[in-house]
Amino acid sequence: MSADLKVGIAGLGAIGLPVARWLDAGVPGLRLAVVSSSSIDKARSLTESFTNPPEVVALEELPRHADVVIEALPPDRFRSLAVPAIEAGSTLVVVSLTQLLANMDLVDRARQTGGRIIAATGAIAGLDAVRAAAKSNLIRAVMRTRKPPASLAGAAFVREANIDLSELTEPLCLYSGTVTEAAQKFPANVNVAVALSLAGWGPERTDYEVWADPGIDRNTHGILIETDAIKLEISVANVPSSENPATGRITPLSVMAALERLVSPLTVGS
Missing domain, CATH: 3.40.50.720 (NAD(P)-binding Rossmann-like Domain)
Incomplete structure (x- = not known):
């Protein structure tokens, strides 16, 4: 042994x-x-x-x-x-x-x-299916992340842009674009999007949105993949860690x- x-x-x-x-x-x-x-x-x-x-x-x-x-x-x-x-x-x-x-x-x-x-x-699911789907022809790959404002308040992009999330009363889209740019703006907050892009078609061909949403208490991720072989929809709602609300348990x-x-x-x- x-x-x-x-x-x-x-x-x-x-x-x-x-x-x-x-x-x-x-x-x-x-x-x-x-x-x-x-x-x-x-x-x-x-x-x-x-x-x-x-x-x-x-x-x-x-x-x-x-x-x-x-x-x-x-x-x-x-x-x-x-x-x-x-x-x-x-x-x-x-x-x-x-x-x-x-x-x-x-x-x-x-x-x-x-x-x-x-x-x-x-903090996401279904990467085995994404890896398999990546062998087929991509139509679109989109991921939307929604987090309680407290989970994003410490993000460098939020601080540098002087965005106050403490009094937010409705969802606010902080970012929409490629995973490549999102990784630069949110280096500690978008690891899930990078995981999706590396499992699939790469960060330039994966669209991504980041939302601060005061109406939720969990970090949520929605994924839509469409290819000529499959349509894949994944929804994940993570319980934030008590030690660090930006990290799911x-x-x-x-x-x-x-x-x-x-x-x-x-x-x-x-």
Whole structure:
């Protein structure tokens, strides 16, 4: 029997910490080996009560201690982890897909080093069907995201445009255009749209809208795909994380599912 895969988690916030606790509880074939956070002291404090506390290291050192690296970082820290992970030939599970889109040179480098990049599904569903549909001829691919104003109030685009969402009484469209531009304007808020575009026809051929909606209490995503082979409509309503309302509670669960897929003798979906 092969040894367990050593997992390293970079970022212990609304995504990384639930995954770390899940691994510490015991998952066949996987072992939480190492973590990193904004500070070594913080990471130790968050994991010292674990049954098997992981090693705590600086961000850039983490890939040297893990077979599988989980990226759950602020956007500006992405490359500090991703580059050494790919250079080490690790499997990198990415949550910050807007940053992956801005650093696609890492995909080419992974071909050379033997590394692997897995884009976590995150807060949407149906990407297996989208991947299949992408083998047919596209008519249109549209995604609309609606979030409670509090989930978008901290977005860089909202702050820089001086948009006050606190007194919003009706839905407000903050953005309509391609996924490429949306990823630049909302680097921490539109990972779901990037996931859809990478699974399908690319960010330039995927239309996207972002709405602040005071009438909802969940982050919702509606997807419409039409090709010459299928019409696909997907609707998702996520419960926001209590730690970070911009993150759905399903997001860390999608990382857990991706990890299980690495070691399971049976996987379902293409």
